[in-house]
Amino acid sequence: MKQLEEGTELQLDFGKLAKVARNCPEVLPVAVQNADTREVILVAYANGQALRRAIETRTAVFWSTSRNELWEKGKTSGEEFDLLEVRVNCEQNSLLYIVRPRRGGICHTKNREGRPRNCYYRRVDFETGQLENLDP
């Protein structure tokens, strides 16, 4: 079991953004929302190429900041997401993808039933500071 992904301890990775900026200086954060359940399911990154490809294919396409390459969501896992809308914020420095899953969750982690989750499956308990898993 990976403590970081499955554990109850809050151990935020405050070094991630600096790594992202070093490896992929031209990406923007993208919040991803399920059009039907309205759940926020992921925050990922996109550059111009990823956004163009997303609009072209009408699917959720990102820029993988770990592999530094185009990330066509679901190409290998099968969990593809139709892209319904792209929204832009006031200052044009972030995006919102409104998507519809063709199959399941967007996360690489799985719940006990073996189904892919969505990424925000843990909540911070305000009293204890521990994480509570809402989709164990």
Add this chain to the structure above:
Amino acid sequence: MKQLEEGTELQLDFGKLAKVARNCPEVLPVAVQNADTREVILVAYANGQALRRAIETRTAVFWSTSRNELWEKGKTSGEEFDLLEVRVNCEQNSLLYIVRPRRGGICHTKNREGRPRNCYYRRVDFETGQLENLDP
């Protein structure tokens, strides 16, 4: 009129993230969702201090990456947001704040009626690539 904020031209600021990482290397992106309408209203940033203060005060507190200081949302504008939940993603490198406005929108921009908007008020037209304002 500020074209960047009010215009129909998509001119994404791909330099923002590198600037953020340079000025504030220890922040994480935070997606912010209205608990009632389920609208995604902002993507901002937080560090440990901002998150602690948010939980302590049960309000939306961020780290201002332009001023490099604590940003207690609404302290000056009056648009405060109660913090209902904090969610953490799989890899613990981003957050989701689920909030409830005490008054109005979260954006510094205003619509024609003079009311603060929420930040994702423009949609990319997939055919033309232009922006359509949903809250002019």
